[in-house]
Amino acid sequence: MxxxxxxxxxxxxxxxxxxxxxxxxxxxxxxxxxxxxxxxxxxxxxxxSKHELGHALIDFEWSQLQANVLEPAVSQSDDPIEQIFWILDRLEAKQLKEPKCGGCLLGNLIVDLVEQDDSFRDHLMQIFSKWEGAISQTLRQAKPQLKDEVNPEHLAEQIITAIEGAMLMGKLHRSKSRLKRGFNLARQVLRNAIL
Missing domain, CATH: 1.10.10 (Arc Repressor Mutant, subunit A)
Structure with missing residues (x-):
């Protein structure tokens, strides 16, 4: 019952x-x-409706990402670069625990929902903008450690794109090694920006 x-x-x-x-x-x-x-x-x-549930799940997943990844990163190190590396490690570890590399729920919802209803596209764009904003804020704090030509906002965008690509390809191939290579690419993007 x-x-x-x-x-x-x-x-x-x-x-x-x-x-x-x-x-x-x-x-x-x-x-x-x-x-x-x-x-x-x-x-x-x-x-x-299921539509309303979808929007609630987007907000729920964002709150989980904030509470379990973004906010704890600050307590891991005073160094903003180390905080970004910790975020990458934490996201990768979570995916490696998933059976068959489940991908990112928010990324999966992009594929599932954005062509059906513009409200999902708008909502997911807002969430990813917040996520990129959190990363770029940390990178702005790391500006003295970054090469002069590095734009923190563009670097944040590249890191998020690499993360999402890693999780999507890990899910497609159901391959932990593919997932690891994708996260290593995200790490390399960050390393290439450091002085």
Whole structure:
């Protein structure tokens, strides 16, 4: 019997892995009800549609990325360059734990949703802009360590592109070695910018 007292966060936590693996488009409502353990009434109390759930999952994943990767990086080192390397290590380690290299949920949602509805494109662009902004802010703090010609915003964009490419190709090939090579490319992009 479904748990009628599931909270909004309970539902998001319980469906995130299924959506990560199957995509939101391919996951039916009955599967979402089953995986969440919520009755349809409880589910619809928090999410009026799968569309609304998709937007909630984007925000949920961004909050997880902030809480588990971006914010802890600051406490790992006073050196902003070391913070970026720590972020890369942390993201790579998370992917290596995933069975069959699951890719980035936010990246997967780009592939799954942006052609269906401009609201998903706009929302994901905002989230990736925030992510690039967090990286570029750290790189601005590292400006004395960077070559004169390096633009922190452009470098952040290159690093995010390399990260997402690494996770996407790791997922496509289901290859940990391919994933590692992709993350090493992201590290090399950063090393090439350092004095």
């Amino acid at each position: 479904a748990n009628l007292k599931r909270t909004r966060e309970d539902i998001l936590k319980s469906v995130v892995n299924t959506v990560h693996r199957q995509g939101l488009t391919a996951t039916g409502l009955s599967k979402l009800f089953k995986v969440s353990g919520a009755s349809s009434g409880s589910f619809y109390n928090y999410f009026q």
